[in-house]
Structure formats: C-alpha cells, structure tokens
Amino acid sequence: MRKGYITGPVLGALWMVVIATTIAVTMSFATGAAFRPQVLLSLIWGAVAGLVYVRFPARHAPARLGVAALLGLSCLTGFGPVLIGSETTLLALLVTVISVAVVMHVSLAAILKELPFAELTRHEYEDAVIRFCTGFGYIFFTAIVIIPFYVMVMTSLKSQQALLQNPLDFSVDLSQGMALFRSYTELFRDFNFGSYLLTSFYVSVLTVFITLLFSVPGAYAVARFRFQGQKAFSRSILLIYMVPMIVLALPIYIAFSLTGLRNSILGIVMIYPVTTIPVALYMLQGYFRGLPTEVEEAGLMDGLSRLAVIWKITLPLSLPALASVSLYVFMIAWNEFLLAFMLLDDPSKFTLTRGVTMLNSSEIPRQHLMAGAVIATVPIMALFLGLERFMTKGLTAGSVKG
Amino acid sequence: MSSATPPTGTGALAKREARLAWTLLAPTIISVSLVVILPLLAIIWISFKPFTLSDLRPPAPIVRESLRGSGDDLRIEYRLRNSSQEFAIDGVTLSDVLPDGVIAGEVAAPCILDGQDLFCDFGALEGGQRERIRIPVEFDGDPDAFEELVEASEPRVTGSGPSVLTNFEFSLENFARVFDGDEFWGVLGVTLFYTVFGTIGALVMGLFAALLLNKSFKGQGFIRGLYLFPYVAPVIAVAFTWVTLFDPFSGSANALLVQMGLSSEPINFFGERPLALIMVTVFEIWRYFPLSFLFILARMQSIDSSMYEAADMDGASPFQKFWLLSIPQLLGILSVLFLLRFIWTFNKFDDIFLLTGGNAGTRTLTVNVYEQAFAVSNIGAGAAVAVVILMCLIAFSFVFFRFISREEGL
Numbered sequence: 001m002r003k004g005y006i007t008g009p010v011l012g013a014l015w016m017v018v019i020a021t022t023i024a025v026t027m028s029f030a031t032g033a034a035f036r037p038q039v040l041l042s043l044i045w046g047a048v049a050g051l052v053y054v055r056f057p058a059r060h061a062p063a064r065l066g067v068a069a070l071l072g073l074s075c076l077t078g079f080g081p082v083l084i085g086s087e088t089t090l091l092a093l094l095v096t097v098i099s100v101a102v103v104m105h106v107s108l109a110a111i112l113k114e115l116p117f118a119e120l121t122r123h124e125y126e127d128a129v130i131r132f133c134t135g136f137g138y139i140f141f142t143a144i145v146i147i148p149f150y151v152m153v154m155t156s157l158k159s160q161q162a163l164l165q166n167p168l169d170f171s172v173d174l175s176q177g178m179a180l181f182r183s184y185t186e187l188f189r190d191f192n193f194g195s196y197l198l199t200s201f202y203v204s205v206l207t208v209f210i211t212l213l214f215s216v217p218g219a220y221a222v223a224r225f226r227f228q229g230q231k232a233f234s235r236s237i238l239l240i241y242m243v244p245m246i247v248l249a250l251p252i253y254i255a256f257s258l259t260g261l262r263n264s265i266l267g268i269v270m271i272y273p274v275t276t277i278p279v280a281l282y283m284l285q286g287y288f289r290g291l292p293t294e295v296e297e298a299g300l301m302d303g304l305s306r307l308a309v310i311w312k313i314t315l316p317l318s319l320p321a322l323a324s325v326s327l328y329v330f331m332i333a334w335n336e337f338l339l340a341f342m343l344l345d346d347p348s349k350f351t352l353t354r355g356v357t358m359l360n361s362s363e364i365p366r367q368h369l370m371a372g373a374v375i376a377t378v379p380i381m382a383l384f385l386g387l388e389r390f391m392t393k394g395l396t397a398g399s400v401k402g
Numbered sequence: 403m404s405s406a407t408p409p410t411g412t413g414a415l416a417k418r419e420a421r422l423a424w425t426l427l428a429p430t431i432i433s434v435s436l437v438v439i440l441p442l443l444a445i446i447w448i449s450f451k452p453f454t455l456s457d458l459r460p461p462a463p464i465v466r467e468s469l470r471g472s473g474d475d476l477r478i479e480y481r482l483r484n485s486s487q488e489f490a491i492d493g494v495t496l497s498d499v500l501p502d503g504v505i506a507g508e509v510a511a512p513c514i515l516d517g518q519d520l521f522c523d524f525g526a527l528e529g530g531q532r533e534r535i536r537i538p539v540e541f542d543g544d545p546d547a548f549e550e551l552v553e554a555s556e557p558r559v560t561g562s563g564p565s566v567l568t569n570f571e572f573s574l575e576n577f578a579r580v581f582d583g584d585e586f587w588g589v590l591g592v593t594l595f596y597t598v599f600g601t602i603g604a605l606v607m608g609l610f611a612a613l614l615l616n617k618s619f620k621g622q623g624f625i626r627g628l629y630l631f632p633y634v635a636p637v638i639a640v641a642f643t644w645v646t647l648f649d650p651f652s653g654s655a656n657a658l659l660v661q662m663g664l665s666s667e668p669i670n671f672f673g674e675r676p677l678a679l680i681m682v683t684v685f686e687i688w689r690y691f692p693l694s695f696l697f698i699l700a701r702m703q704s705i706d707s708s709m710y711e712a713a714d715m716d717g718a719s720p721f722q723k724f725w726l727l728s729i730p731q732l733l734g735i736l737s738v739l740f741l742l743r744f745i746w747t748f749n750k751f752d753d754i755f756l757l758t759g760g761n762a763g764t765r766t767l768t769v770n771v772y773e774q775a776f777a778v779s780n781i782g783a784g785a786a787v788a789v790v791i792l793m794c795l796i797a798f799s800f801v802f803f804r805f806i807s808r809e810e811g812l
Contacts, residue, residue: 145632148632221423251440278430377636388623
C-alpha cells in the first residue's frame, strides 16, 4: 500500500468521486438542470490523474495540466466524471468543465504534494491520507450545513407551481423586483408576523433581564460565600439540567389552565426565566470564581457593603461574562418552542416560533412556511455572527442545555 | 490556668455571611422550586390518578333559563344539570332576580321567593342528575319583550364538585395502561436507538470537525461560526426545512436522488418505518454535532503543544500522535460529553415532534408523554410515562455523578 504509484491513484480515484459529486450537486442546486456524477468513470479518471500527478512532481508540470484539461473536456462527451444533461445552458456547461479541471488540478496537487513515485515513508503516506480526509471533511461539513439553509432561503422566494415543477431549480428571477419577496409581505400583512416578531423580541429581552436579576446574586453567593449546603447546591443546579422540559410542561399546562394563565404573555414571561436561571447561575458562578477576590476585599475594607461591592466592583468586572450569558439566554428564549406551543392558542399572542408552527399545515403553501423559518432564523443569526466571540464563549462556558 | 482553645462552632461573622448567601439565593430557590420541584411532585401525584383532559374543568352545575308557555299560562323554567356524569356536586344553589313587573305565582320547594329575589337550595346534585324549576308568572304587555327581559337576567349558580386532582384515591391504572402491550417496549427500543446513535454520531462528527479546525488559518473563525449554524438556528426553522427538503413530492433531496439515478422513485423519508427513525437520528446528529465540536475544539486547543513536539522528535507519525496522544487527552471531555448528551438526547422532544409527530415508528418516551396526554387526552397516562422517564433519569444521574465528579470536576 505504501508505494507512491499505488497511493496516488487510489487517493486520486476517491478524490475524483468526491469532486464529481460536489460539482454535480452544486450545479444541480444552482441551475436545476440535470447533472450526475458517474462513480465508475470517476474512479477510472481519478486513478489516471493520480498516477500522472505522482509521476510528474513539478507543481504545474505540462502532463498534469494536460490530464486536468482532459478531465474537464471529457465531461462534454458523456464519458467524463460528471454527466451533463442535454438541456443545460452553455454557461452552465462551461462552468462545469472549467471547475472540474481547475478544482481537480489545484486540490489533487495539494493532496499529493511531495509524494514520491516509489516507496513512501510512513509520514509521507499518512500526511497524504490526512490531507485527503481534511479536504473531504471541509466539503462534507460545509455542504451539510449550507444546503438546508440555502434550501430554506431559496424556497421562500419561489412560487408553489415552480416548486412542484422542479424542486431542484432554485434559480431566482431577479427581474420581478419586490415581487420576489411576496411570501414575506404576505406573512407580515395577512399573518400578523410583525406582532409575533415584536412579542418574541420583548419576551426574550424580559427573560434575559429577569434571569440576570435572579442569577447574578445567586451565582455570587455560590461563588464567594462559605455556607452549609453550598456544595450540595452547586451540584443540584446541574441536576435541574437533566429534567426534560416535556415532563415539566405537562403540570405547568394543568396549573396554567386552572389559574387562567394559559394564553397569556405574562404566563410565558413567568416560565421562561426559570428554565434559564439554572444555566445562567452555573455559567456566572464559574466566572465569578475566576475573578480576583483582592479587589472586592479592598472595596469591603473601604466600607462598601456586600451588595455595593457586587454592584460597583464585581459586575463591571464581569461585563463580558454578562454579555455571553445574556446572548445565550436570549437565544434559548427566542428559539423556545415547546412551552409556547403548549401554552399559547390565541393567534394574537403568539411568539414567533408558535407562529411558524401555525404555518405548518397543508392549506398554507410551503414557501410561506420557509419564509417564516427565515424570519425566525435571521435575527438570531445576525446576533450570533455579530457577537460570535461572546456567543461561543457562552456556549462553551455553560456546557449548555440543548 | 485556662488553656487557649481555638473557637468551635460558627462565629457571628460566618453566620451573617451564610444568612446573606441564603438571602441572595432565595429568589432562585423559590422560583426554581415553584416551576421545577412542584411540577415534578405534581406529575408523580397525577400519574396515580385517572385524569383526562376533560377533567381540567371540574364538575359544575349548568343552568339554562327560558320562558315557556303562552297567553295566560306563562312560566319561567330553570333547567339545572350536573356537567359530570360521575361525580356529585355539593352545595348547589341558584339565585336570580325576577324582572320588575313580573308577578310570580306559587314557588315550590326547594325555592324561596323573597320579593323579586329567587333563591333555591338543591343541596347535593348526583352525577348526571337534572333538576327543573317551574315558576308560573303573570305579565302585562308585550310577550316578546318579556322573553328578552326574563332571559336577560343571568341566574347565578354555586356549587363545587370534587376535583379528581385533589382527592385521595389512587390507582395503578395508568401504569398498567402504559406497560400493557408491546407498544411500551417498542417505544423504549426507539428511544434507546435514537439516544445511543444520536449521541455517538454527534460525538464522532464533532471530533472530526474539531480535528479539521484545530489549526490556525485565515477564515478559521468564519468556518467555526458557520459550523455552529445548525445548533444556533431555532429548532422550528431547521426541522421544517428538513421536512421540506426531504418531502416526497416537492423536496429537493428526492429530486436530486432521482436525477442522479440513485433511486427510481421519490422516497418518503419521514414516513416509512425504519427510515424515519434513521432520519430523525441523523437530524439529531446534524443539529448537535456543533456542540460536541465546540467543546472538543476548546479542549484540543488547551493541550500542551510541547507533548507533540516531543513526539515529533521521537519520530511519531500523525496517526500515532492522534491515537496515542490526542485521544487519551480528550477522553475526559469525550466521556463528559457522552453522558451529558446521552441524557439530553434521551430528553429530546421538539425535534422528533416537529419532524414526524412521533409517527412511522419514531415515538420516543418523551413524545409518548405528549401523545398520551393530548392526542389520547389521558393526562394521567402521560404523567405515568413521565414518571418512567424520571426513573430512568435518576438512574442516569447516579452514573453521571460517579463519573463526572471524578473526570472534570464539574
């Protein structure tokens, strides 16, 4: 196995399958036309390419360029790695041919870098395999993450007929201008989504505030004070993580039905923070422990009371942690589905997630549902991308309820 | 001569500190016990009771008032019935004010007429019992207006029945129903499959993704952010996107499969028996690999690089470094993640509920709680399933605390 003339063709063959599939899927999703990877032919083509690339080690050796060009052009004949349907536009054809040639050349050269033709050392062999796996990993993960979101956004811009006619055709007709966003305008006009957006927003913000109000003193007490039951307490916080929401939701549903809190925003605002307080408390106490006690002791010596110390010294020092916790709690409240689904029936009081659930019916076209999904996703994504550093820290620190 | 001894017991300062600590913790403790501890006790209580969705409204007397007869033979009629067929209601009374200008005739027991005020005391009303009160009346003027006038004044009724929730009768009927038949073991099997494969899959994928990103290059932050998308997006959005993507009629995934010649006809991914369960497990892996990825990456970046340098000097190959250095270092976080994710996947409800609604062989224990309580509208049975879940969780947490406290000192 550890011979250059074996490793090269094997990796080349496998890599060709990966590239052919990737390009076929990408082109299908982009144009809606028929592209098909041909596995057997890809294996043969890739093996040939691998052999050539190992035999001619110069980075841009003419033989390498020649075989890459041949790979691309072979797609036109029907015997290439990618089979192209007959109704494809010239532009798509060109893009496919060029991308097969260029991508293959660049990536194969990188994977088989410095791989001698004959005997390989263990290092050379494993490095080549690792480079292959890395390339595959990037393509694979990027594809599985991007495709669903791409489909979500693109479906929301299409009409029902177009969707049923060719589910793969995601090309958008930009000439229709604002009519492109008709699903969105209909959601905001006929389905009251503006008010759901507002409700979700202020419920989430209130949840963040109440959570901080409760958890900051609690976390401080757990982190700084010595008292009986401190250990037991910080452990039982973790236990609360383990109770499934549906088990709690059932009695809460009964209690709210009996007291008339069901179908009220007040009820939701009462419940949401309690589900986030333990997480927030756990995250904050970890951070507070890491703060130097000397600063606080200095404050105490200068005559501040404990509460003043928390307010004037600890909190300003822990602003980054508070930001992380707030973002994380906001995300939980914004994405919360189960409680909103069980406790809210009145369409005038829906949160966004509850509103989107309402769209999941056979009478409402799919693009409306996807438009709703986009509306629910965009704010949290924008927040996430803007404040990614805090968010990532928050996610890691809280060991996160999911 | 008295010898100096160190003070024993807690001093005033320590006491004050403890008091302040509890004061600061009090809001959290109170709210959490109201919303977590109390419901947990409630659900255990309910699981031993025959409690259905309709019992949410306790039995109550229902009254209807109408004007009957015509001409001289006019009478006001009150019909009273018990809303429940089974349970008696105590202390049932009815009071109403007859409109002005109405002259009532003789009033029979159990009613008393005082001026225009009517008061009837029925005592107890058996389950399904009906009562009828007739009061002959006289009235001058337009009969149509009279009818409106009579029915405009709402009679008030009092009386309360026993709520199933508060009595002290218990039965094991719910548990018998839950454990009866093959269904339960099927549900348990589905839950275990989903939990075990979902957890392991997410861990392996997370480990793979972390290995990819465990080197610094331009755009690393961007890709890390991108790979977190599935976890950060609302479950409702991604679940419905998957349903749309894999729809047998208008789904792109099916169109792609057919076009690539991998399948001759569209596959109903979320509707066929073994496939639906595999698909929800794949969704679980897809949605939660970012979490494992984030933790594993954080741990990887904190491994001391000098160890790898030493290995390089000794001529270790990349695979050897991975298996002999990285994996042992990561074992701690991997086992913590496995236990946590195992429990959370076991508890997962939203994902399956949104993807399949628990149909096509994807009903897990948590979905079964909802299914029993709301689809079959038997809250008691749902509570019994919930208690079964709690039992499993208690068992898990024993394992959890034995391992975790040793491993990462959480």
